[in-house]
Amino acid sequence: MVNINEHPNVELMRKVYAAFGVGDVQTAGSYWKEDAVHHYPGNNPLSGEHHGLADSTAFAQKMFELTDGKLHMETREIGASDNHAFALLHTRYERKGQVLEMPFVNVARIEDGKIAEFWTYPNDVYAVDAFWNL
Numbered sequence: 001m002v003n004i005n006e007h008p009n010v011e012l013m014r015k016v017y018a019a020f021g022v023g024d025v026q027t028a029g030s031y032w033k034e035d036a037v038h039h040y041p042g043n044n045p046l047s048g049e050h051h052g053l054a055d056s057t058a059f060a061q062k063m064f065e066l067t068d069g070k071l072h073m074e075t076r077e078i079g080a081s082d083n084h085a086f087a088l089l090h091t092r093y094e095r096k097g098q099v100l101e102m103p104f105v106n107v108a109r110i111e112d113g114k115i116a117e118f119w120t121y122p123n124d125v126y127a128v129d130a131f132w133n134l
Contacts, residue, residue, distance in 0.1 A: 009080030009110050013087050017075050025060045029053055038118045042125045044132035070094035084109055100131040
């Protein structure tokens with residue numbers, strides 16, 4: 001349920017996670033600007049700066065491929081201002097018989113109602129690296 005006083009960037013983030021949560025990467029990407037940049041930390045196959053919508057969408061598809069769709073993100077809280085939004089998430093990924101479960105924080109810079117830049121901050125970047133490097 002949307003609060004009528006809720007900031008529009010909170011609603012934007014809810015839409016992104018609703019689509020991504022069911023594997024609809026294309027719809028999730030529709031809320032991103034064409035030249036958006038996604039920053040993913042660490043030293044693993046997903047790490048780095050993903051420039052543009054195509055690269056960011058490929059990043060998301062790769063997450064689903066590597067986990068065979070065994071990926072779950074529970075949104076705990078979303079907040080926003082006119083230029084930024086954040087989401088506190090609890091994630092669970094499964095891959096090659098291993099499980100990675102931890103909190104993440106995502107921060108988005110918003111321009112013209114779409115995500116222009118996105119940063120992912122895991123609770124433990126070393127555990128994330130170990131998991132994606134399996």
